[in-house]
Amino acid sequence: MFKDKNDVRRVGIIGVGEYLPKKVLTNADLEKIVETSDEWITTRTGIKERRIAAKEEAVSDLAVKAAQAALADAGVLAADLELIIIATITPDMQFPSTACFIQKSLGAKKAACFDISAACAGFVHAIVIAQQFISTGLYKNALVVGVEVLSSITDWQDRNTCVLFGDGAGAAVLAPVKSGGILSSYLGSDGTQAELLMLPAGGSRYPTTHETVDKRMHYLKMQGNEVFKLAVNVMADAAQIVLKKAGLECSDIDLVIPHQANIRILLALAKKLNLPEDKVYFNIEKYGNMSSASTATALCQAIREGRIKKGDIVLLDAFGAGLVWAACVIEW
């Protein structure tokens, strides 16, 4: 088996896939729903359009399509999968885990299944978790999916938030690799900032009642300005930490795949890391913020577009509600 200098298995991403719903919601469409403008949305966020799942599409439906593409790319049969981790804040239901619905649709009978809640940093968290299981030898492979139907928790009367989000799914298959793979990782959190971004009702704190629905507490609430200020710093810090752990410098990075929350956050991150913009991957213009699916689809698209080549150093870097943040350095 392939081991690194610490005598644990090297783990890499051996296949990726994505699925984006067909329906496109443009800024012009949003102008008809709330008091906003294409000009405001574009200059403040960098978003031009986003995808919206069809009424009959739940998160697991999007995830299965992305997963099938990733399994085909990796050349792994669903029947041989040993672990499925789904990163989502919009599960099909409170329980059972969305991972179990996906297991059923894929026919991945052997796989252990669970979901994780790490919001927009969920995909990177799930990659790091899967790496641990594979590097210790407990499982031979893992499927990780970052997937959201954020349109289901978006308040379409709140212009502060409804212009930002979209729906989508991105998947990756992880397995032992001979060389390269995940070189270092880091997970961080600050629960004192939990109030900044949340879905208040529907859990045990505020079970769903007529009152919670009347108060629109089953929709996402965000203090955007405060999140913005923290985002750049935590992403930059996480990047510095994983690079140091891997014995690398910012100048060694070939491509950053960041969480796509706001173009201004990404440009500020590039500046802080002293990286030219062409070393940062953006898909926010077409898809908005898809939470855990943003990093996942961005990785898949960057590979498909030839932006990542064998031997490249890739930095995954994300933050989200919690606040939580996560980064990892991967040698491709």
Ligand code: COA
């Ligand atoms: N259209 C037009 N005007 C809008 C608007 C919209 N869709 N949304 C807000 N505004 C208005 C506000 O009401 C405010 O008006 P006021 O000055 O009259 O009160 C004004 O625009 C500025 O609001 P502000 O919140 O200061 O804007 P901003 O420059 O901070 O941009 C965000 C707002 C949400 C785009 C930005 O803060 C952001 O991206 N934050 C991070 C969010 C994030 O990353 N969330 C996900 C975490 S994973």
